[in-house]
Amino acid sequence: MGAMNGGAMPTQTELTGFLKDWAEGDRSAEQKIAPVIYDEMRRSAARLFARERAGHTLQPTALVHEAFANLIAADVEWKSRSHFYALASRMMRRILIDHAKAKNAQKRGGGMIAVTLNEEILSNGENGIGLLDLADSLDAFEAEYPRPAQLVELHYFGGLTVDEICAVTDLSPSTVGRDLRFARAWLKNELTIDKG
């Protein structure tokens, strides 16, 4: 396996190899893939925006799937694929939180590029909650309940279905369902308390 040199973009074959290593337990491989996924998903975002029309909801799933299609050989075995999705979900969480934080900073600083989308959408809306609030609550939840928190990440940030989550985590559908329901209740409770 050729090591990356000087930050050059690893090839698809290399990435697929890293992914396989990682799936088989090589923790260091994760460091090699994660930044690539992070960059790829951020890049895809612009393409997706051009393709999707406003009025559609842009699903994070689309970004995750797109990153997979662009980075990894299609015939990679299921186990590696699962690991990819797990990692991509985590990257997604980070990307979106980074983005929301940057936006917030920008808003406070007053400088803003000419995006005419309503910037208020990232702060607390009338009917919704802000991403940063959600992120804080999820961090708190994760400290106490690491497994359900990971499922939240897969489901909400990665857009994985319950079946897909079962495949990724080796948990039974009933456990996944139960954990997610608990997590939802916990987070909603936390978020409503914060708001009130």
Add this chain to the structure above:
Amino acid sequence: MTETSSTRLMDLFAEAVELDEDARRTFIDRIEADDPGLARKLRALLAADSTEGPSLHAPIEEAAKSLSAQKAAEEAAEEEDRWLGREIGPWRIKRRIGAGGMGAVFYAERSDESYDQGAALKIMAAQLLDREGAARFRVERQILANLQHPHIARLIDGGTTDEGLPYLVMSYVEGERVDLYCDREALNVPDRLKLFMKICEAVDFAHRNLVVHRDLKPSNILIDTAGTPQLLDFGIAKLIDKEQLEMTMVRTSVDARVMTPEYASPEQVRGEQVSIATDVYALGVLLYRLLTGRSPYGSGHSSPHALHTAILSEDPKKPSSVVTEATTPDERSVMTDLGKQRGLRPEQLRSALSGDLDNIVLKCLQKEPERRYRTAADLADDIRRYLNRQPIEARGDDWAYKARKFIRRRAIPLGVTAGVIAIVAGLTTFYMIRLADERDQARIAAQQARQASDFLAGLFFNASPDQTPQGGVTAIDLLEKGQEQVDALAEQPRLQAQVIALIGRSYFYLGDVERAADLLRQSVTLQEQADTQDPLLFADTLIVLGQALSYNDYGDDIDEADEFLQRGIAILDTVEGADPLFLRNALAARGILLYNLDRSEEAIDLHRRALAITEQANDRESVASSLNNLALAYSDLGRLDEAEPYYRRAIAMNDEHLGELHPVTIQSYGNLGTSLMRANTPKDAETLLTEAIRRGEEVLLPTDAGLALYRAELGLAKMEKGAFEEGADVLREAIAISEEAFGENHVETCYQMLKLGDILAAAGDFDGAERVYMDADRRLSQSDAQAAPNIARQIRASRILAMLASGNATGARPLINEALEERDEISQTRLNILETYRAMAMTVAGEHEQAADLFADTITKIGDTRFEPPVYKMSVYDHQARSLLALGRIEEARNSILEAKGIAQNSVGPESWRMALLDLTHASIMRADGREDAAQALEKPARQRLIALFGNSDPRLQLGTIIR
């Protein structure tokens, strides 16, 4: 919390959610005894679990969307940098000064130095489609170049780049955004108003030259170094509309990069006609912001769609009320700043704004364009009166106006948007959508007037002899002058009538229907009084008058409108040499009017005639629109067999000539799909609806009522084929979209919940269905929409049927009685239907004797069941059959079940799972008749199929327990 107590809480939660309410309470009470803290946590979690609460998906999706938008903008900016240093025409590009949805803006200088000032060069993002588009671009550009006013940045040059991208060059304004300028200079309220008046005057000047800005907002209004406002991008929004179709605004407004939501008017959000009033609205938003520092709709919108909904349906708060309503210390300090910037303390600012200024601002922000100031000059005048302490014109709300009834019906949702679209599609020749048309029409009108009489020519063209065409003589000026001097024609009444008619007609095309109606009415009176008449002119006057009156959509004008249209048509029928398309448009106008008045039967005749004329004239667009109008009228009457072929033809023509994504094309798919569902033929409906939704999601707003309806109908189509989960998912998604787009308690949302309930009930999840119905009912009670009681009734009907299907007569009976309490208000048909409900409840309760009697009394009297749930009629006969069977009246029971199956056969089809349910009853009847073999042959496959679909314990499969 320790690891173990965390795990414990999870386990307890998992256990508790499985319990019903009572068991849950006992369960928690027990925990409370030895760990009150844990019990409290558990309670909070269970409460959060059972309430809707905030969506966890929404913030994530919004962030993803925002990220994408930002990345796209960054990429676009990079892309735009490649222009630097290039020469375009005689211009050399120096630096980028801005980017927006429409394209990039650069600072440029003349490369030949013939013009020593720098200029702003704007390169459009889109290519002009064809030669016609390029020609139009040139014409429009010329008009804008002639727009010369000290407060309007001038269009200097324009053309297309080598790549074929259109560009415009405007005078470069060194200045500051008006809102930032006002705050930085800490201008007081009167000074802000004076500045705003100057802006109004510039806007009015453009309007009088028939140019509408369409995109007024602070970034387009700069204050230059001399303190003078400079308006940028006048008419540009129009110029870059690449399609130039009547639906253009639909497209631009769904594209978030072009849209400027905060300043968009309701008509722009809806994709409707843009006019002078659109700019008046944007001026209102600007004034609101200059006075209060806020948007009229606040800032707490979770998405652009929420803002759209607010623009369409929320009444803005009074400016005076928002400046002191700050609650948090943070907000209060902002408000203090705000007051300071306006030279006042917050309380003083409030009293400065309350009353007249509130009224002035709110008048600009009226949802209906015709209720705003008629012109920007009128707005400026009112502000002048305010500053001079004179009484203003904008006073409170016009209650009489509000009270007038909107005639479009909501009972069958199909009609609503379809009617609006049909008008747009059918009458493009009359209802001039685009300003260019308005201008051309006004010119033609002016030309005709000149030809009609030397007097007029003299009037129009000698009025201001020293003014050159660029000097500002405008069509409206001419019309106003013409109107002033028309009295001088009293000696020649015929000519006078003709001139008044021409002026009236011009106003109609300019969108001022009230003024048009007044003038056309005068002309009609004059022509009636004259000795001789020009029949074509008379017919024309009558028809335009009729249209002007029906265009208003409100109140008493409608009957009168019909009268005028009829008279006009009658004349055209007898006169030789009239343009047949003229007659066609008159017929279509009256047909749509009648359809809206619930007189579709008569509308059909008119549309038929209109169709025949268009076919002969081979005018494709009006053929398609006539086909659509005709199909609408037929399906309005429930005559789908006749409607379908027209729909199909319209669809084919629209696909070909209007294009796949044209709103009218989408509408024609949705119309037919919906009609097919109403006729209980879900198979074809699914394909059409899926198509309508797919296309609609690309170009229509989520607030599109048609789109919401198609989703509900698609869910039902899936239910009918047994794909319950899929159907329920379609509806759940639809509800989520509607909650966002319309609001949680909106009738549209409730209607979709009703349909979700129907699907759950069909799937055998009666508890789930009941919960959804109840929730919908509760939400409806918060709505004061006209259609709410109607939908509440439909919910009740669905609840009754679901309870009966689940064998719960005790639950159904109070609901039936509740419905019967309205007996004074409902028709005999509805009453008969309610009686059959009563009879079905008897069957379910095992009171077969009474049931059979009541069925015998009522069943033949059921008439029109269009508003009942689709399963209603077969369900009635099924229940009757069961009671008769229980009474041993085998022969009659057989007839009833065959009746039920006949209905099923013709509607849901022989393959439907509903047929299998009827088979169960049928088999029991056979068995009672001693035909065990036949009964088994029928029952076994049916039961197997139903078990596969609904499981073993579905109450609908426990026939034996019902019939004892």
